[in-house]
Amino acid sequence: MKRSLLLLLLTLLVAVIASLHLGVHVYGPATVWSTFASGGDSMHDIIIRTLRLPRTLNAVLTGAALSLSGLFMQAVTRNPLAEPGLLGVNAGAAFAVAGGLALFGALSITSIGVLAIAGALAAAALVFGLSGALGPETGPTGILLVGVTVAAMLAALTQLILLLDETALETLLFWLSGGFADRPLPLLWIGGGALLIAVAGAAFLAPSIDALRLDDHSASGIGVNVVRTRLVALTLAAVLSAGAVAMSGPVTFIGLIAPHIARRLTAKRPGFAALAVLTMLTGAIIAVFADILARLIVAPGEAPIGAVLAFVGVPFLIHLLRAKRLREVGV
Template identity: 40%
Template structure:
């Protein structure tokens, strides 16, 4: 492999390691780099080691998995639909996943961590199918804004149902309010261990689909002429997107615009070949959410800003800019 090909890998690796080190060391209680390394390599019973192993490492791993999952999901959706505005939040998947988890935990008492990814996947699928149904009813191919408008309507409806459930029994939903804002606070290693196989399976599927999505970007007829089973690839892509979205929601709640912002940043640097774009989106997503969570923890420490608030503050202008460019 040439130096030119290795350079992006090296840069992304350095950025990821730097973001991880910053995340582990920064906070209301700063941990020196040497203590971070010592805690990771040998553990120990010091206060620094307890902070790293018990609080910050699970949160860092969750941030990397959630960021990578949402970024990959956004890239997959943009490739499968050829819609640059496609992402889990705008297309109703995040709202559906959040509603399913809230309803199951708050209403039915199904709070086992092992059930959360499955519940989120069910909700994400329902949200996606609702958006697809509305888009089809509106004429389907009316343009890239039609599914976005359908997604906005579905997301607003599902979010209203979630809010209604919160109002019905505020005591049961108290613990879910921070999570609903998109937060990694309180994340612990057992939950990360449960969700990680889902996220890794979704990421592996995304990488396997990458070559087909590159061909699909040429158009359905060209892809079929080149032997790509278009309908099957879209179904498999939807399945991967649902799994990835469910994983991210289970870890961090609904984080808006990550699946929009990161793939477009990766596309500017690495081009539109999905064999490069998807790995870059995965790495940049992990870096992005690590950085966002670190800023949220440290900006007004000891208080925190939810990570979802920061991703929305960054992502909303990106969405508006894309609308203007494509308009």
């Protein structure tokens, strides 16, 4: 555990340093150091301090938030495929922001955050309510199918709003594509606040979530309120996803990939609290490296962050589905 933690911290440090150096213009260590040491106002100082540093911080916070959100969902649903993007939470937050902009015009930063959180919570309630109504006979992938359906419906409604409202289209088109660049810095306070609340919640819920590794009856037998634990955990997952959407727009696959990678970094099966720390660091690393690739692979342009993550996320999802199928047939 300690070795994995140290490895992830060092990797994240390398990723952050690389993010400050790499881009359309590659700067040497001396240039980056002088930017922060002297506080100058030359072109490279402006690029590093006002463009690359904020987007790097955005990537770290978004990656940590989405990965912890995915871990919450996977743990309390016992579904390794659970992820905020695949379960419609991101789409719900985006739909709420687009609808609010179309109805009320210009939105403040606080309003964007509130609408994103409300939309994420509503989408989460809808997905888990529908999957619960279908009953356990739908199997462990039932919630995923419901989530994908709800996400597709909300995405279609969001596109309809943007087609009917040109102002909303111009304002939100770049934001809805997902990314860490050119985002208002105050939004980081919203995402950072959601992350702090969720980390505190993870520490508080960790013993109960560890008990959910048993079946519900056994967990209830040792004093765990299963329904309340699931409700609180899923609410925290939705708040995390909403904060991430407010900062960076809809970003998928990090919440799916990071928890699985974190689990494989330790030989022993860690408790939820320790796994949450490893997962957040893993998600932050994935987000920062994905952001670096987005700048470089089509330079001097910039690739959508969603496309970069899909190159890893889609094969990873297929691998998980195939592995799960093989386990079910006993291969």
